[in-house]
Structure formats: C-alpha cells, structure tokens
Amino acid sequence: MIFSFILRFTSVREISLQYIITAISFIGLFGGGFLSGGKGKQKGWLIGGLTGLIYSLIVFLFQYLGYDRLFTGEQIIYHICYTLIAMMGGILGVNMSSNSRTA
Secondary structure, three states: OHHHHHHHHOOOOHHHHHHHHHHHHHHHHHHHHHHHHHHHOOOHHHHHHHHHHHHHHHHHHHHHHHHOOOOOHHHHHHHHHHHHHHHHHHHHHHHHHOOOOOO
C-alpha cells in the first residue's frame, strides 16, 4: 500500500521500484515460511512450500480474474523462487523452534 501511494502521488516510476518490491516480497515470504514452519514444528519444507504456493495462487487469481492475463515466463520463474524461499524459511523455522537441539 505504501508503494501504491508513492507511485500515485510522486513522480517515481514503477520500474525504479521493481527490485525493491521484489526484495521485500522475498523477505516477506521467507518470514511467512519461517513463522509457519515454527508453528508447525515438523515438515517445514512442506508448510513453507504451501505458504509460497498460496501466495502465488492469490497473485495468479488476482491477475487472471482482474486483468485477464496468465503468468508470463518471467513471472513463473519469480513465483518458483518465491515458493523456494518460503520453503527455506519453513525449514529454518522448524529447526529454530525445535527443543530437541543438543548444546
């Protein structure tokens, strides 16, 4: 929402914010996978992967139903990477939350 206001009320162009928005998406999905893996306490790769897939499904439905467009090849690669990042977050979340670690 913040970026929408920046784009609307300033002279900043969308292309100049593309990498910032992508980085924030990666960080957000890693955090989402981390939290969901920590709550699940097992199979973090699966829980994190589902987190990434749900995100991709929501974006796909918004794009398809709202703009009548399918994913492009570049978007497919981005969403595969989003899912993988969420999986990594889920794996780390399970490992950080487990109490069975030995010192």
